[in-house]
Amino acid sequence: MIILNSKRDDAWGEGRRESFFPLQEGSDTKICFQYEQDKIIIQLPTGNPLSFPIRFPTMGTPYLAMKNLHLKSVIVT
Template identity: 65%
Template sequence: MVVEGFIPEDCTDFAINLGTDEENFVLHFNPRFDLNGVKHKLILNSKVNNVGEEQRESFFPFMEGSDIMVCFQFALDKITIQLPTGNPFSFPD
């Protein structure tokens, strides 16, 4: 699956949510430019029956005022994520 969009200037964060509701989702993909004291981090979560895990990535290839394309490839036990810059990575890692 490919998701394309535009990151506006002064963006604090954005999210791509893949799931059925707030208690059950395969992936919450949340790049944070500056949100609640978290700066330039990529936060990933998943939940089943409101129980889940969080993964934080220190690389941050996103820029305000730019186009973005994120590719998600699904396997049985992980999601491979490809960003415009950098090598692919997996969730969970």
């Protein structure tokens, strides 16, 4: 499951849940975040993008949580 949410002043907003999970055990995965004026586009390995509204001004993604996954590297471009 993928959960998209934002936090402001120590309070979480209304989250959006996606019931699918496109990552596969043992495979390399690339996830891209594209920031537009009013939304973030998250490009997943399946080719199907997710869109999440930017609820307040932000300078990026300061927090990304993953459970039960082994993170090898993060590349920021």
